[in-house]
Amino acid sequence: MRTLTRLRREGRSGEAHVLLNEAAYWPAVRFPLLAADMERAGHAADWATLLWEAAATLPAERLVAAADALTAAGRAEDGEQILRQGVVRPADEIGHAALALADGTRHRELRALLDACVRMRTPQDAARTAAPDPGRLVPLLLTAARAVSEERHWDVLHALRVAGLAA
Numbered sequence: 001m002r003t004l005t006r007l008r009r010e011g012r013s014g015e016a017h018v019l020l021n022e023a024a025y026w027p028a029v030r031f032p033l034l035a036a037d038m039e040r041a042g043h044a045a046d047w048a049t050l051l052w053e054a055a056a057t058l059p060a061e062r063l064v065a066a067a068d069a070l071t072a073a074g075r076a077e078d079g080e081q082i083l084r085q086g087v088v089r090p091a092d093e094i095g096h097a098a099l100a101l102a103d104g105t106r107h108r109e110l111r112a113l114l115d116a117c118v119r120m121r122t123p124q125d126a127a128r129t130a131a132p133d134p135g136r137l138v139p140l141l142l143t144a145a146r147a148v149s150e151e152r153h154w155d156v157l158h159a160l161r162v163a164g165l166a167a
Contacts, residue, residue, distance in 0.1 A: 032073030055085030
């Protein structure tokens with residue numbers, strides 16, 4: 001944390017950003033401690049940047065692990081945020097991450113991920129997330145879409161049918 005503070009104080013933003021990118025790859029168990037340290041040091045904006053970098057670059061399994069670690073440490077909002085931001089990744093990765101969450105009975109995180117998916121992606125892109133396991137993912141996607149709106153539900157259902165993933 002001292003290095004980040006020094007870099008910010010010296011106006012070395014590029015190097016500070018590199019440090020945040022490196023921290024995004026730290027083990028998931030360190031994320032809650034890092035969040036607390038950054039907030040105490042007045043680096044809330046840097047914490048938000050680190051979450052974004054982790055969401056955009058970590059493999060799906062590590063993303064889910066980071067979300068789990070944050071949630072387990074009482075930082076559920078951060079855990080859900082990193083999952084919501086993670087929907088920028090390819091659709092099949094989102095599908096695999098959703099399956100990992102479902103397998104781990106992490107229902108709140110699963111709902112957050114799929115909610116973000118159906119809200120932020122086109123219905124066609126959201127439908128593609130079901131490809132890794134349509135039998136399990138189609139009902140989950142439709143439930144998430146229905147929670148957004150009846151119109152979104154029908155749009156996602158239509159996209160699933162067109163993609164051949166739902167009858």
